[in-house]
Amino acid sequence: MREVMVVAALPQASDPRWLIKTLFSRKKLTVPAAILMSVGFVCNGLSPVIVGKAIDRAIAIGSLSALWLWVAILLVTFCVNAAAGWFARSMFTRAALEIGHDLRMTVTDRIQHPKGMAGKQRTAGEMLSIASSDTQRVSDAVMMTVFPVAEITSITYVAIMVSLVNVPLGIGVLIGGPIVVMISLKSATPLRKRSSRRQRALAAASATATDVVQGLRILKGLGAVDTVRSRYQLVSDTAYNKTVDANGAQARLNAVTETAGAFYVIIVSVVSGLMAINGTMTVGELITVVGLTQFIITPMTMLGKNIASRWATAQASGRRIQELLLADASFTDDHPSLPALRPGITVVTSTPPAELVNLPRDKCIVAPHGADIFEGSVLDNVHPDRERALWALEVASAEDIPGGPEREVGENGGHLSGGQRQRVALARAIAADADILILQDPTTAVDSVTEQTIATRVAAARADKPTIVYTNAPAWQAVEMEAK
Numbered sequence: 001m002r003e004v005m006v007v008a009a010l011p012q013a014s015d016p017r018w019l020i021k022t023l024f025s026r027k028k029l030t031v032p033a034a035i036l037m038s039v040g041f042v043c044n045g046l047s048p049v050i051v052g053k054a055i056d057r058a059i060a061i062g063s064l065s066a067l068w069l070w071v072a073i074l075l076v077t078f079c080v081n082a083a084a085g086w087f088a089r090s091m092f093t094r095a096a097l098e099i100g101h102d103l104r105m106t107v108t109d110r111i112q113h114p115k116g117m118a119g120k121q122r123t124a125g126e127m128l129s130i131a132s133s134d135t136q137r138v139s140d141a142v143m144m145t146v147f148p149v150a151e152i153t154s155i156t157y158v159a160i161m162v163s164l165v166n167v168p169l170g171i172g173v174l175i176g177g178p179i180v181v182m183i184s185l186k187s188a189t190p191l192r193k194r195s196s197r198r199q200r201a202l203a204a205a206s207a208t209a210t211d212v213v214q215g216l217r218i219l220k221g222l223g224a225v226d227t228v229r230s231r232y233q234l235v236s237d238t239a240y241n242k243t244v245d246a247n248g249a250q251a252r253l254n255a256v257t258e259t260a261g262a263f264y265v266i267i268v269s270v271v272s273g274l275m276a277i278n279g280t281m282t283v284g285e286l287i288t289v290v291g292l293t294q295f296i297i298t299p300m301t302m303l304g305k306n307i308a309s310r311w312a313t314a315q316a317s318g319r320r321i322q323e324l325l326l327a328d329a330s331f332t333d334d335h336p337s338l339p340a341l342r343p344g345i346t347v348v349t350s351t352p353p354a355e356l357v358n359l360p361r362d363k364c365i366v367a368p369h370g371a372d373i374f375e376g377s378v379l380d381n382v383h384p385d386r387e388r389a390l391w392a393l394e395v396a397s398a399e400d401i402p403g404g405p406e407r408e409v410g411e412n413g414g415h416l417s418g419g420q421r422q423r424v425a426l427a428r429a430i431a432a433d434a435d436i437l438i439l440q441d442p443t444t445a446v447d448s449v450t451e452q453t454i455a456t457r458v459a460a461a462r463a464d465k466p467t468i469v470y471t472n473a474p475a476w477q478a479v480e481m482e483a484k
Contacts, residue, residue: 003105004076007318008179008213009025009102010022010025010099010102010103010106011025011305013250013321013322013325014326017313018322019138019315019318021107021141021320022103022138023097023099023141023145023314024143024145025092025099025102025139026095026098026099027334029091029094029095029098030091030092030095030142030145030146031148032087032091033087033088033089033091033092033095033148034088034092034149034150035085035088035149036084036085036088036091036143037084037088037089037092037146037149037150038149038150038154039080039081039084039152040080040081040082040084040085040088040150041151041153041154041157042086042153042154042157043077043078043080043149044081044155044295045082045154045161045292045295046077046295047077047212047287047291047295048075048287048290048291048292048294048295049075049161049292050073050074050284051069051284051287051288051291052284052285052287052288052291053070053284053288054066054067054070054074054284054427055283055284055287056175056282056283056284056285057281058070059335060283060284061433062118063384074184076319088146092142092143092145092349093145095142095145096139096140096142096143097139098141099138099142100135100136100138100139100371102137102263103135104131104132104138104319106322106325107127107130107131107135107325107397108131108319108322108399110324110325110327111127112130113140113447115272115329115330116227116329116330116343117324117327117328117329117330118328118329118330119299119327119328120327121223121468122324123210124205124207124210126203126204126207127324128205128206128207128208128210129202129473130203130320130321130324133202133203133206133317134203134321135315135317135321136321137314137316137317138314138317138318138321139316139483140310140313141311141313141314143306143310144306144307144311144314147302147303147306148306148307151299151300151302151303151388152303154299155174155178155296155299155300155303156294156298158173158292158295158296159171159173159174160287161288161292161374161386162289162293162409164411165281165289166275166280166281166285167286167446169248169268169271169272169275169289171291171374172268173293173296176177176267178265178266179294180260180261180300180305180433181300182252182256183260184192184256184257184260184300184301184307185254185307187252187256187257188252190249190252192210194242194246194248195249195313195316195426195451196314197242197245197246197269198239198242198245198246199241200242200316201239201241201242201243201278202239202242202243202334203320204235204238204239205235205238205239205465206238207237208231208232208236209479210307212228212232212448214234223300224473229232233264233363236403252298252317252480257300257301258301261297261300261301262297262394264293264297264300265293265297265311268289268290268293269290269293271292272286272293272329273286273288280410281297302414307371325361335403341436341466341468342466343463343464343465343466344459344462344463344466345455345458345459345462345467345469345474345476345479345480346467346468346469346479347467347469347471347477347480348468348470349471349472350470361384363434363435363436364434364435364436364437364438365429365432365434365438366437366438366440367425367428367438367439367440367442368440369427369430369440369441369442369444371407371414371421372412372425373421373424374409374414375408375409375410375411375412376405376408376409377405377406377408377409378393378398378404378405378406378409378424379405380399380423381409381413382405382424382427382428382431383423383428383431383432388393388431389405389427389431390405391431392427392428392430392431393405393423393424393427394428394431394457394461395417395430395454395457395458395461396424396426396427396454396458397424397446397453397454398420398422398423398424398427398449399422401420401424409421415472417445418445419445419446419447419450421445422442422444422445422446423446423454426442426443426458429442430458430461430462433465435465436464436465436466436467436468437462437466437467437468437469438468438469438470439458439467439468439469439470439471440470440471441470441471441473442454442469442471443471443473443475443476444473448475451475452475452478454475455473455475455478455479456479458479459479460480
């Protein structure tokens with residue numbers, strides 16, 4: 001299978017560990033975030049320890065100065081906890097955003113690659129679902145590179161602190177934590193399966209909706225709206241049922257993990273209480289142990305649920321992304337260099353000559369007759385570089401659009417006339433400065449005088465590069481003859 005290369009800070013899609021490497025592609029952000037999140041979790045777990053010490057070493061002996069010391073220590077711990085948590089969340093959020101951006105750019109670059117995609121036929125809706133929903137689910141899984149580290153650190157920390165009070169009890173905590181996690185993972189098996197089914201169903205519904213909206217005018221013209229509506233209702237109902245099943249599995253997972261955590265706390269609390277009654281543990285130590293046990297419930301249950309739900313979801317979406325990225329090319333480029341095309345304007349009115357067949361697709365830009373205009377200003381639709389955009393607008397004779405280059409064009413260019421939209425689209429093609437530019441009826445919506453001006457200016461701007469114009473317009477033919 002030949003992989004079409006795309007540029008992004010991601011591993012090759014053929015890598016068997018693609019998902020893991022993708023999630024760790026921002027280690028400079030996720031590693032410090034994991035360390036800081038671990039610090040925050042440990043600081044949170046220090047609270048019952050500090051309270052227990054305050055009871056034994058201040059309240060029990062009636063020392064007000066010692067009490068204020070422990071209150072100050074508790075305040076410092078809270079401040080460190082807040083700062084570590086804030087920086088950790090900001091870093092892993094940034095990592096998730098950057099990875100999500102890389103994924104979306106990689107997927108859209110592959111979808112729009114000139115060589116196309118062979119094999120499985122994908123609708124526009126399906127590709128939109130992969131480029132949006134699936135990339136989002138994978139980027140959301142970046143938290144799996146941060147929180148599990150903090151959660152495992154918390155379990156280890158609690159086991160050590162409880163061991164300092166009572167070694168057998170600490171060993172029990174250390175053993176009990178992984179048991180609760182294993183129970184969560186075992187209970188998550190139905191969720192993993194149903195989550196994958198839910199994603200496929202949601203993707204199908206999203207794809208169908210996108211395709212229906214894209215072809216709505218045609219469907220209305222054919223009188224097929226009711227038929228399409230019944231088909232969409234079928235895939236929508238399927239997605240709804242699969243979502244309900246997945247949510248039910250999630251609810252059962254939550255119930256099992258919470259129950260296991262509750263039993264864990266009850267057992268440790270009862271054992272600790274018996275030790276306190278027998279005098280082998282002070283009241284402060286009892287409060288410390290019970291507080292630490294209650295604190296550890298959240299990291300343990302989060303660890304199991306996150307691995308079960310987020311990782312399973314990311315795996316399903318990752319497979320869909322990899323499948324798209326690994327699709328074979330529909331076209332091959334047998335032209336290591338550009339064909340011997342004449343620079344300047346070449347007008348084609350019917351069957352193109354032999355040298356215009358099988359042009360290297362990655363060297364060409366095609367400006368279709370019905371090019372899309374995006375919401376924003378005229379400049380936004382031409383080129384990010386203002387000077388280049390202004391130059392291209394002048395070449396396309398679009399510099400006189402009322403309101404100037406900053407004018408808002410509206411949705412799909414609704415605030416512009418047909419001729420203005422056509423000239424803005426032409427300016428965008430000119431600004432791209434392609435090795436080979438192919439224009440299809442670029443001036444059908446303008447008057448003859450403007451058409452002649454555009455043809456002359458485009459010929460001058462593209463004098464050193466081939467420009468192929470599919471048109472019967474005399475103005476373009478005249479410009480071609482002048483060049484010869």
